[in-house]
Amino acid sequence: MILWFSGTGNSRYVAEMLAAELGQSLRRLTPDLRNGSLTPAPHDDTVIWVCPVYSWGLPPYVRAIIKNVDLGSAPLIHHLVLTCGDDCGLTAEMWRSDLAKRGWLSGLAFSVTMPNNYVCMSGFDVDTAELAQHKLSAASLRIREIARSIADFRAGSGDCPNEPDDVVRGRFAWIKTRIIYPWFVRHAMSPKPFRYTRECISCGKCAAICPLRNINMSEPSGKSTDSSERRRKRPVWGTDCAFCLACYHVCPRHAVMYGDKTGTKGQYMNPQS
Ligand SMILES: Cc1cc2nc3c(=O)[nH]c(=O)nc-3n(C[C@H](O)[C@H](O)[C@H](O)COP(=O)(O)O)c2cc1C
Ligand code: SF4
Ligand code: SF4
Incomplete structure (x- = not known):
């Protein structure tokens, strides 16, 4: 096994x-x-x-x-x-x-x-x-x-x-x-610094790949006056995180950031799995 x-x-x-x-x-x-x-x-x-x-x-x-x-x-x-x-x-x-x-x-x-x-x-x-x-x-x-x-x-x-x-x-x-x-x-393994940027297209791939189901796609409750913007679901990270970084690497828009450490960093997913 x-x-x-x-x-x-x-x-x-x-x-x-x-x-x-x-x-x-x-x-x-x-x-x-x-x-x-x-x-x-x-x-x-x-x-x-x-x-x-x-x-x-x-x-x-x-x-x-x-x-x-x-x-x-x-x-x-x-x-x-x-x-x-x-x-x-x-x-x-x-x-x-x-x-x-x-x-x-x-x-x-x-x-x-x-x-x-x-x-x-x-x-x-x-x-x-x-x-x-x-x-x-x-x-x-x-x-x-x-x-x-x-x-x-x-x-x-x-x-x-x-x-x-x-x-x-x-x-x-x-x-x-x-x-x-x-x-x-x-x-150095806290999920707190995870965030999304304006590049996010609400595709949900980050949530779907998380092996711990730690990411929920939710409608932001913030101040946006644009109702279509408010209806778009965005990732919200919970606290049960294995720190595998799949959510960062899978994002098709490089919209997942870890604090200010990942802005210009590359992404990787194994092409054979
Ligand atoms: C939080 C974290 C810590 C890591 N620390 C090490 C390390 O100490 N030594 C190392 O060689 N690689 C380290 N890596 C790289 C991974 O071990 C390596 O890329 C691994 O193959 C990723 O496996 P996965 O694709 O199955 O998630 C680290 C990766 C992460 C996400
Ligand atoms: S994978 Fe990237 S673009 Fe898709 S919902 Fe997550 S942050 Fe947004
Ligand atoms: S780092 Fe891994 S375990 Fe943590 S939220 Fe992202 S995908 Fe889930």
Whole structure:
């Protein structure tokens, strides 16, 4: 069983390709799983978690599901496949530690380098088209390699490797995951700065793509005297946000802004998912 979470489609693409290679079922990590249960099929002995890296750690949304979801009592082995723009720090270690708190067995961990989608701070932007294309071309080979490793592990033909983490950690991994990640989660993941600009055409794509259903299209109650303007629905962000940035990247008019940090930044959606 492959459990996936994705904002801009990279992790979804990886999950779908792994499912095809391994003949595994796919299950999106939906908000109800933070307090719900998920029963693996009787023959399912493997869980593969696929999600992006956020500030050199797991998305807090995914951690909330790991912490609370009921997967039943059948013995399961868990693997992890991360997607990242550059490097993951100690994200795999964080995942192993979260799993251990549930008493779950962690197996292999991998990362796949994909186009970057983080744009909400100065100095961070999407990749150039050439770099994004290069990463996407390299990814399919990498995903097949990961599928082979997981299949070997399942078949018992491959011993558990001495180094079970095949993850790009990058430099200063400890500082990034242990110091910057907690700061980022606390101070840089608020949905409050999201807003729309005058370019908004009320298409509703930002609301439709939100994996947490955190955006409502509502008629503005403001001062506009133009009644047709008042009747047009506009996005209103709630507080239950995974900070996946899908709403920003999907907008056909680049009308979603994050404070004053995204005015001239690029947009990215995985073209294959
Ligand atoms: C909030 C946030 C934080 C991110 N932090 C990192 C990071 O620490 N390291 C990294 O390599 N990429 C980082 N990225 C980039 C994503 O991990 C990468 O683009 C990922 O493939 C996006 O997956 P998705 O398309 O499935 O949402 C970050 C993206 C977001 C939205
Ligand atoms: S996707 Fe963009 S144009 Fe469409 S409703 Fe949202 S903000 Fe407006
Ligand atoms: S509001 Fe935007 S950033 Fe937050 S979860 Fe929804 S799509 Fe992702």
